[in-house]
Amino acid sequence: MTVGSQVKSCYSSLKSADAQLGILANKAQDQETRQTYQDVQNIISEIKEDLQKEVIRIGQEEPQYKN
Amino acid sequence: MPEWINILLRSTGSLVILFLFTKWLGKKQLSEMNVFEYITGIVIGSIVAFIAADLDGNVFHGLLALSVWFIIPFAAEFLSQKSKTFRNIIEGKGTVFIQDGKIMEDNLKKERYTTDDLLEKLRDKNIFRVADVEFAVLESSGALSVLPKKENQPLTAKIIGMTVAPEKESQTVIMDGKVLMEPLANLSLNTNWLETELDKMNISIENVFLGQADSDGQLTVDLYDDKISVPGPSEKPLLFATLKKCQADLELFALATENQQAKQVYQTNSNKLQHAIDLIAPYLKS
Incomplete structure (x- = not known):
């Protein structure tokens, strides 16, 4: 897994946690x-x-790993 | 009028009167009767028995006696609600048996309590050493209320300074395989939600003996078929694990990157997330 995809997966985990918290609230x-x-x-x-910006930045830095 | 009809009428009548009287005298009677209320109850019962079975006796004499035994305790109760002095006379005051950890021998004598009686009452409260008691009072109902010394009190979240999430009462939403609408509405949930939750657990509502939902909307069920094991609520533990994993990831990114600006972003966000986890931990762990 590239760093980019790791950050991406962390981002989507946070997204799901965010939604879950909304439901709980x-x-x-x-x-x-x-x-x-x-x-x-x-x-x-x-x-x-913040993490989303990071995902975009990494994507621009290493376009060859952009899946 | 044949005697048996007479008895039937008297019995039914007195039964109704007795029912009404006990309703009016209130629930208090049963739970915390003092001697006065106790005797009143017995006397009312005997008078009713007399009205029902003694055919030679005059019904109206019986009813008269009954109303006296009803009205006076009723008035006494009413007055004792209004005035503290009257209440002290009628219901009596508690007697302090142990104060500041010391037994009040005079008070024991006054209530004709032996040391053994006191020890027995304390054992009843799971206290086997008098030295563990800070304060004990004999209530007018005859029960002994005990305050153990602080170090002998059960440990609470407050003592160890732990924050705990507030908890509201759970509602029973399924009983005997049927949905109860009112408790469900109390939690502002609906049958759709219930069906989804049951689908998640892969069970049908007919198989549910009892289902309860807590104030966070987590459903726990007991099934008729005890061989099927039901998964417990996993929503909150999962969320907690996700948050912790994200926090660890962010920390890892911060260590891995060589870009100073990105390092800074990861570090602050990791700290922020740790703070959020600390905030929410008591809620997700309960």
Whole structure:
């Protein structure tokens, strides 16, 4: 696996975690619980965006490994 | 009127009256009766028995006696709700048996409690050493309430300073193979959700004896067929594992890259994710 695909797989894991947190936040009955899920979801979204930029950058650096 | 009809009428009538009276006197009677309430209950019962079976007796005399034994305790209860002094007289006050870890011998004597009685009551509370007790009081209902010394109290999350996720009560959503709509609505979930969850576990609703959903919307079920093993909820543990894996990955990228700017990005994000994991861990582990 190239570094690019590793970063990509990490990115998609984060994406799935992000979505999962959204579902949990929606299902949670307790206000505090819901707030925590949402806070964490926001943090993950920020990380996700950073990582997405990274994926693009790596893709440009090593176009020969772009599958 | 033949006697048996008389008995039938009297019995049915007194049964209805007894039912109403006990309803009005409240549930409190059974759970925490003091001596007064206890005796009242017995007397009311005897009067009803007298009305029902004693054919020579006058029904109205019986009813009169019954209403006295109903009205006075009812009034006493009402008054004791309004006034503290009255409550102390009627229900009595608790007697302190152990204070600051020391036995109050005079109070024991006053309640005619022997040392053995006290020890027995303490053992009943799983305490075998009087030295472990900080405070104990004999309630007016006759039960002994015990506060163990702090170091002998069960360990709680608060004592060790652990953060725990708040938990709401679970709702029973399936009973005997049938969906209960109201609890489901309480969790703002619907039958569609339930069907999806059951599909995920690969079971049909007819086979579910009991299904409960917690406030995070995780479904746990018990099946009629005990030979089938049901997977427990895996959503939250999986999510937790994913987050941890991502964090480790980010750290790895930070170490691997030679691009200083990228290293910085990976490092800050890895720290951020660690912070997020710390935040959410109590919720996902419960």
